[in-house]
Amino acid sequence: MGAASKTFELDSLIEACQHALTTDTPQEAIRNIVSDMIQDHHQVRQALGQQNVASVEKLYASETLSIVNFVWAPHMTMPAHNHNMWAVVGVYEGREDHIFWRRKKDAGEGEIEAAGAASISSGEVICMNIDAIHSVTNPTNLFTRAIHIYAGDFFEIERSEWETLSLTENLFDPEKNRERFESENRKYQAIKGR
Template sequence: MFDKDRFIQNCIEAVAEGKLAVQAVVAEAVSDRASLISALGEPAHAGLSTLYRSDDLTIIDFAWAPCMSLMPHNHQMFSVVGIYSGREDNLFWGRTKTSIEAIGAKSLGAGEVVVLGEPIIHSVLNPIGKMTRAIHVYGGDFFQPHSPRSEWEHETLTERSWNMERVKQLFAEAESRFNATANG
């Protein structure tokens, strides 16, 4: 049975060892998806719920709206992503002289985990018609990283400063769009 407090403690201990130790903790958690869903509950809305936050560790429970896309962005710290319901498609980007370009992709289904290194730029898509749930564990303070974060505008791939309020608005808009089409 998933125990949130024990999971947080395991992540605190693992982050001192590095991202591969965190990966093992997250992999164990998402291997029992039913228990994880039971412990964390069904989300009322798309968005993110912070389970733990400190200077060297942030744990977030993400609920991705159906068919939602999040613009390319970086974290300035490593992250470990574990999917426990639905699907999350990650497109990886590399810097060019003037912008970024796609360099790879990874599709994750329930029970799968990926480690993203500190320099990674990625965008995220929930390609299915239901909520996707994921635990993201970051090796730092996701909300106030030591180095400034960037995001890239979807259409022009123009770099700009990361804006958490804009991200929260994207989650709300994606949920609203889906609800409008589902009820229309």
Template sequence: MFDRQDFIQNCIAAAAEGQAAIRELVAEAVSDPTRIAAELGPPTHAGLTPLYRSKTLTIIHFVWAPCMSLMPHNHQMYSVVGIYDGREDNVFWRRKAASIEAVGAASLGARDVVTLAPDAIHSVLNPIGRMTLAIHVYGGDFFAPEQPRSQWDHETLAEEAWDVERVKRIFADAERRFGVTTG
């Protein structure tokens, strides 16, 4: 059975072992979507809710609004993403001379887990008409990383400084656009 506090404590302990140990914990957590949903409760808003934050580890509950997309971005730390309801499509990118180019993709559904290396660049889309629910674990402080993060404009693919407040607005705008609030 998924227990939020146990999950957090297990992730703290596993962080010393690295990304593979975190992946196992996330995979176990999302293997029973009903239990994780019961523990975290029904989503009331699209957005990112920190469950735990330290200099070496951040655990976030993500709620993606229907049909929303997030621009290409990097994390500058490893991440493990586990989906427990809905769908999350990722496009993976790599740097080229003055921009980025797409190099792959992965479509994740309930019970799926993906790991991203510290230098990974990806964009995210919830392609379905309902909320997607996920647990993301990062190997550092997601909100104050040691190295500056970047995001890339959807249209021009020009690199910009990461703006977490803009990301929060994207979630809020998507929620309003699709009228998905339940709270």
């Protein structure tokens, strides 16, 4: 990726990731690209902005690659969901706590159980396979920012989400997700206004 590790350039990131997809180990190659990029988190933050608004910002999407800038509000949680494609996540500010889930063996359709956890802070990267199911929490009082890269069109693929209490599987609803982020922003503004 070269110069992009010193100065964040979206076009360079896209080009590097597209090239990585042609290699024998594309996820590992993209993991290395993201790891290199987020070491200079100030450059990434400066390039992408520092608005204190929870958001899902599409930086790039095609049939084979999506690059998304996630901004998580303080204490925000995204319920269990899958992607149906492998992913690489690199935090450039704050922290993401992940709970990993798996489908229960010999259980009803869609039932899941906790299977592990990981916590990644600024400068750290995590990889998820095509079958991964996870929930994400920003455990901090500050906004968390991360680059998520997916091996497909994150915005068009059919996928699932699970209800928080019942862990019932449903089709992922983009409108419900948009409202989730807007609700977090209203909550943040209400607390900030006190």
